Amino acid sequence: MKNSSAADSVVLGPRPQYPIESVDNALRILLLLGERSELRLTEVAEYLGVASSTAHRLLAMLHYRGFIRQDRRSKAYVPGTALTGVAFSILQQFDVRQTLRPFLEELRDETGETVHVATLDGTTVRFIDAIESPRAVRVASRLGRSMPANCTSTGKAMLASLSTERLHQLYPEEELPGLTEHSIRSRAALEREIAGIRRRGYATSSEESEEGVSSVSVAFPAEHSALRLSFNTAMPVSRVKRADIKRIAELMRSTVDRAAALLH
Known part of the structure; x- marks a missing residue:
């Protein structure tokens, strides 16, 4: 069962006829990151209601594109340079x-x-x-x-x-x-x-x-x-x-x- 969050209330357009769940989940991760200073794999998986392996793949892709980065010590995920760069632009x-x-x-x-x-x-x-x-x-x-x-x-x-x-x-x-x-x-x-x-x-x-x-x-x-x-x-x-x-x-x-x- 997926957990609710204020991030889920951010809906500004009509639901697409053919939604792509993986894209939606990646965007929900970014919205969740707007609420919190950092994210961990287990809480992302719980929030999305998916397996840890699925959550890891989503985080890995966001990491690859620079939207998040992983703190070396805590291993938590925090905003990456691509995300802050977009925000600044x-x-x-x-x-x-x-x-x-x-x-x-x-x-x-x-x-x-x-x-x-x-x-x-x-x-x-x-x-x-x-x-x-x-x-x-x-x-x-x-x-x-x-x-x-x-x-x-x-x-x-x-x-x-x-x-x-x-x-x-x-x-x-x-x-x-x-x-x-x-x-x-x-x-x-x-x-x-x-x-x-x-x-x-x-x-x-x-x-x-x-x-x-x-x-x-x-x-x-x-x-x-x-x-x-x-x-x-x-x-x-x-x-x-x-x-x-x-x-x-x-x-x-x-x-x-x-x-x-x-x-x-």
Whole structure:
């Protein structure tokens, strides 16, 4: 007997006259992966109501095409580069950026600084929209750039929404990549930083991704979007004051709350 799931409610078209069960089951696996951070062979077989050997063949084909990958340690299946690549391409083409643009403009006007929207792809942050500060001395737009998540306030804000187990899956080794001498370069240090972000509700960075640049970021609640998103405000270190950081963070938290409601 097949188990039910919210994924089964995703039906947007008429049932085909000649359904292909194997294709439907592969698509149901991907929908189920949208609900959970990882999948195991036994739960996929149980969910589909098929033998483990059948579930394994379906997973193997999705793995072959890059839609899933198998974690080396846990052996669980997680989203692959093809799946996240498709999601990122769709994000670029459709209305998430259009929906968030007015809020980004508000943040730029209120702070006078360069602002970004970014998404998390594994351990990488991708900047998908940006508006530069009107000031003569400003942080340049990072639109289209990708950076290690542990080196940016944006990445750290989104990583803080993950479970410790998922964080360890993304970072199986203690040593982490860095961009500057101020970058967080160990998993233990990253976990300590994330604990503080969870308490505060926002992340900061001081020259961790680029010399002379500080930033503040607030992540969107995961339940409001299929993708992990974050707003970021970046400014020259020379303009940063502690009071400004708190003010900008509160402004961004309020803005994220309003923007997230439109993505639900």
